[in-house]
Amino acid sequence: MHDIMVIGGGVMGCTTALRLAQGGLKVLLIEREGLCMQASGVNAGTLSVGIKRASLIQYAIRGSNLWRTTPEWAGFDAGFHQIGGLTLAFNDEEAEMLTERMDARKANGAPIEMVGLNRAKEIEPGISNKAVLAAYCPIDGYANSNEIGSGFRGALKRAGVEIKEFTRVDGVEREDQGYAARTPAGIFRGKRVVIAGGVWLEELLKRDFGINIPITCRTNMVSVTERLPPVMRNVLGIATSLLTLKQSTNGTVLIGGGWQGKGDTKRGGYEIVPENLLSNLRLACYVIPELRKARIARTWLGIEGNTQDVMPIVGDIPGSPGAFVIGAVRGGFTIGPCMGMLLAQYILGKEPELPLFDPTRVIVPDDTIERVAS
Amino acid sequence: MTQSYDVIVLGGGPAGVRAAIAARRQGLTVAVIDEGRRPGGQVYRAPNFTVSAADLDANPDLVRGERLRADFAGSGAELFARHRAWFAAPGIKVSAAGPEGATWFESRALILATGTSERAIPVPGITLPGVIGLAAATVLLKAHGAVPGSPTLVAGVGPLLYAVATSILKHGGQVAAVVDLSRPGEWAAALPGMISRPDLLARGLGWMLSLKRAGIPIHHGSTVTAIRGDVNVQEVEICPVDGNWAPIAGARRKTIAAKGVAIGHGLTPASEFARILAIPHRFSAERGGWIPTLAPDRKAMDGVYIAGDCAGISGAAAAEIAGTLAGLSAARDLGALTDAKYAELALPVSRSLARAERFGWTISKLMSLRPGLARAIASDTVVCRCEDVARETIDDAAKAGATHVNQLKSLTRCGMGPCQGRSCGEAAAEIMAADTNTSREAVGAWTARTPLRPLPLDVLLGSYVYEDILKPPPLPA
Numbered sequence: 001m002h003d004i005m006v007i008g009g010g011v012m013g014c015t016t017a018l019r020l021a022q023g024g025l026k027v028l029l030i031e032r033e034g035l036c037m038q039a040s041g042v043n044a045g046t047l048s049v050g051i052k053r054a055s056l057i058q059y060a061i062r063g064s065n066l067w068r069t070t071p072e073w074a075g076f077d078a079g080f081h082q083i084g085g086l087t088l089a090f091n092d093e094e095a096e097m098l099t100e101r102m103d104a105r106k107a108n109g110a111p112i113e114m115v116g117l118n119r120a121k122e123i124e125p126g127i128s129n130k131a132v133l134a135a136y137c138p139i140d141g142y143a144n145s146n147e148i149g150s151g152f153r154g155a156l157k158r159a160g161v162e163i164k165e166f167t168r169v170d171g172v173e174r175e176d177q178g179y180a181a182r183t184p185a186g187i188f189r190g191k192r193v194v195i196a197g198g199v200w201l202e203e204l205l206k207r208d209f210g211i212n213i214p215i216t217c218r219t220n221m222v223s224v225t226e227r228l229p230p231v232m233r234n235v236l237g238i239a240t241s242l243l244t245l246k247q248s249t250n251g252t253v254l255i256g257g258g259w260q261g262k263g264d265t266k267r268g269g270y271e272i273v274p275e276n277l278l279s280n281l282r283l284a285c286y287v288i289p290e291l292r293k294a295r296i297a298r299t300w301l302g303i304e305g306n307t308q309d310v311m312p313i314v315g316d317i318p319g320s321p322g323a324f325v326i327g328a329v330r331g332g333f334t335i336g337p338c339m340g341m342l343l344a345q346y347i348l349g350k351e352p353e354l355p356l357f358d359p360t361r362v363i364v365p366d367d368t369i370e371r372v373a374s
Numbered sequence: 375m376t377q378s379y380d381v382i383v384l385g386g387g388p389a390g391v392r393a394a395i396a397a398r399r400q401g402l403t404v405a406v407i408d409e410g411r412r413p414g415g416q417v418y419r420a421p422n423f424t425v426s427a428a429d430l431d432a433n434p435d436l437v438r439g440e441r442l443r444a445d446f447a448g449s450g451a452e453l454f455a456r457h458r459a460w461f462a463a464p465g466i467k468v469s470a471a472g473p474e475g476a477t478w479f480e481s482r483a484l485i486l487a488t489g490t491s492e493r494a495i496p497v498p499g500i501t502l503p504g505v506i507g508l509a510a511a512t513v514l515l516k517a518h519g520a521v522p523g524s525p526t527l528v529a530g531v532g533p534l535l536y537a538v539a540t541s542i543l544k545h546g547g548q549v550a551a552v553v554d555l556s557r558p559g560e561w562a563a564a565l566p567g568m569i570s571r572p573d574l575l576a577r578g579l580g581w582m583l584s585l586k587r588a589g590i591p592i593h594h595g596s597t598v599t600a601i602r603g604d605v606n607v608q609e610v611e612i613c614p615v616d617g618n619w620a621p622i623a624g625a626r627r628k629t630i631a632a633k634g635v636a637i638g639h640g641l642t643p644a645s646e647f648a649r650i651l652a653i654p655h656r657f658s659a660e661r662g663g664w665i666p667t668l669a670p671d672r673k674a675m676d677g678v679y680i681a682g683d684c685a686g687i688s689g690a691a692a693a694e695i696a697g698t699l700a701g702l703s704a705a706r707d708l709g710a711l712t713d714a715k716y717a718e719l720a721l722p723v724s725r726s727l728a729r730a731e732r733f734g735w736t737i738s739k740l741m742s743l744r745p746g747l748a749r750a751i752a753s754d755t756v757v758c759r760c761e762d763v764a765r766e767t768i769d770d771a772a773k774a775g776a777t778h779v780n781q782l783k784s785l786t787r788c789g790m791g792p793c794q795g796r797s798c799g800e801a802a803a804e805i806m807a808a809d810t811n812t813s814r815e816a817v818g819a820w821t822a823r824t825p826l827r828p829l830p831l832d833v834l835l836g837s838y839v840y841e842d843i844l845k846p847p848p849l850p851a
Contacts, residue, residue, distance in 0.1 A: 034776075034777070034778060034780075034781045037780065037781070037784070041784055053850070053851060054851060090840055091840075097848075104851065130840070146783075146784040146785075146790075147784065147785060149781065149784060149785070150774055150775070150776070150781075150784070153774065153775050154774065165775075165777075166777070225831075226792050226828055240845065241851075242845065242846070242848065250787075260846075270652055271463050272463070272824050274461055274463075274467065276844070278834070278835065279843045279844040279845075281831060281835060282835050282838055282842070282843045283843055285831055285835060286840060286843070291831060292831050292835065293830075293831075294830075294831055295792075295828035295829055295830045295831065296825055296828065296829045296831060296834070297791070297792050297794075297828050298790075298794070298823035298824070299823060299824045299825065300821075300823050310849060310850055330849070
């Protein structure tokens with residue numbers, strides 16, 4: 001019997017499990033695939049504080065700092081690079097939106113400076129001359145998302161977490177002593193349980209806990225170029241948040257921004273939508289004209305989940321004592337390690353540094369569900 | 375602008391051309407998309423020089439290729455030459471990048487006939503100038519009548535060894551030696567399977583005979599263990615192998631002087647588009663690796679058919695016939711052929727396909743990769759050339775807990791470069807299977823990613839202004 005089981009081995013599950021083990025609990029982590037192989041590992045790795053939702057700025061600042069300091073708290077290097085972030089507006093309407101959004105973020109503590117074209121070109125010489133206004137956030141950067149699964153595997157093992165990868169959980173049931181997780185590899189038991197199931201949270205919470213929290217599946221496209229000579233220094237974006245653009249130390253340029261492909265929770269991301277891909281790439285080349293000379297090497301899809309209010313759910317699962325949920329964090333790569341830390345603080349009986357996000361607010365009554373805990 | 379056709383065929387080799395002709399003959403509009411300037415694919419690659427009667431007399435493949443091109447020219451199917459398909463989705467939508475930018479297609483059926491990639495298991499020195507693949511050697515010889523470094527050592531497995539060596543001699547080059555992983559007994563054991571196509575068997579025996587007559591040394595049951603030289607290839611070390619193709623420890627190694635090396639360890643299906651379309655695959659070492667699952671009529675999913683080596687290595691003869699069958703099946707499903715008429719046309723095709731496949735599968739089995747070759751790769755030998763990943767890095771990833779090639783890719787960038795693992799995928803997967811003490815099935819296959827090959831943004835994006843770009847409503851701030 002473990003003290004606690006964590007179901008789901010993305011950034012949220014891994015950081016929660018690691019913090020719980022460091023707090024002295026005997027932890028089992030179960031993951032359907034390999035660690036951080038879904039959204040946590042296939043996202044573009046952008047750590048932008050300057051483009052997060054205003055109410056999540058403090059979480060993003062802490063998350064970004066945690067990626068910077070992984071060698072201290074997790075014993076591995078996540079490839080953190082602080083390169084600064086520049087967000088551009090190309091017309092008056094976007095300039096107004098940029099000013100309004102950045103004011104709200106600044107009010108919540110984001111270190112953002114509004115700059116004109118000349119100053120923006122000093123910060124990022126390669127940008128288009130057509131920008132009319134920009135916002136500069138010096139603490140933005142990126143980490144190597146594709147490498148963190150391996151980093152966390154080592155960290156979790158060192159902390160004594162038992163890891164079951166490529167193990168699907170077919171059901172979680174409440175027992176006298178806690179919870180039992182049914183898997184093809186047998187039944188595992190823990191006194192408590194954390195559900196960190198990413199975009200699959202809606203299904204897991206409905207199936208095992210009888211609560212209905214609608215989660216919208218978003219299928220984001222990310223593209224990467226071949227290695228190039230330096231064409232840019234900062235993380236770049238635009239006022240509408242429909243672009244993230246940065247050049248890694250290896251010379252490849254990553255192009256994202258939440259453009260949608262086709263995907264669902266059954267099949268994952270399964271089809272690229274070419275008109276969206278073209279728009280994403282056109283925006284990128286509009287911002288950095290030099291990019292037109294590059295070649296695209298790969299485009300891929302990752303799925304993420306949003307609640308109806310596009311805010312996280314982190315806290316107790318209502319009606320199921322000793323069961324917790326963590327996920328649906330927009331900007332989850334940046335913010336994830338912070339959420340894992342906060343939930344672990346809560347589970348370990350400490351006061352979390354920042355408030356959690358009670359899932360009760362987004363529960364929708366569903367007559368098709370029989371209440372399991374009555 | 376989008377071009378509409380009833381049928382799109384990806385690949386203008388024997389399978390694609392015959393598929394196009396068969397579908398066009400039933401009145402359908404057909405477009406073939408191919409990277410080359412003229413149809414023919416790799417095996418029947420069109421020469422870049424004027425073909426003489428003597429050329430045709432000397433080369434039955436050239437005759438076959440010229441016939442294929444003539445039949446295609448008279449078919450009324452359209453060729454999008456020098457176009458590289460980079461996108462395909464059910465529906466069916468296809469995009470190809472050509473000399474004038476990207477062309478978008480829509481169709482009711484899609485026939486995949488994308489052929490094969492050559493497998494090359496790395497050895498020290500494989501990146502020296504003067505080392506090329508066996509398939510690359512055929513491009514030099516067929517398209518340009520040019521020979522690799524003289525003398526060239528020809529090494530690896532399969533009939534291509536003898537075809538390339540003979541062709542080098544015919545074009546006035548020298549061959550240092552042929553180094554064949556197979557033993558004479560293994561060739562002999564393959565004879566019963568090859569008798570199904572006596573014409574092809576006779577051609578192969580002819581190659582071997584002409585090499586013997588020219589006094590070219592043939593080292594059976596041997597592999598290249600090192601290629602050496604200061605700037606270019608100077609000498610090649612070879613060693614006898616055991617039944618698993620592992621170099622025998624303590625066996626006498628031989629050094630052969632050569633200025634060029636043509637090396638290839640068999641063929642693997644180029645099924646990337648089938649993977650992009652999420653068609654299930656299964657592993658078949660005997661057919662070259664991961665192969666898409668499909669019905670006997672070549673249908674793999676609604677509106678998608680697969681023919682030729684990309685469905686499992688079966689050779690050029692079988693590819694042509696499978697192409698015809700795929701074209702007929704597409705025509706039937708699009709209502710251009712009644713079931714009765716289809717049955718009448720498809721029956722003889724299926725029968726001759728079975729004979730040609732028996733031959734092709736025998737050869738494919740002979741060439742199927744055995745585990746000893748990749749296990750023998752030295753720790754410091756570079757496996758993934760795009761990202762400069764050596765064997766030891768792959769071993770370390772397995773030690774760190776990676777059990778699937780996609781984990782290996784995330785962790786080490788092996789296979790993440792511009793070639794998407796076409797060069798290193800077979801070697802890397804074999805090493806992973808050995809390191810994890812599992813199988814090729816267990817370590818899986820790398821996910822194929824659009825656009826499969828690097829695609830110039832300039833070609834893809836065309837000219838546009840800011841207002842042209844789609845702008846969906848932003849998410850809440």
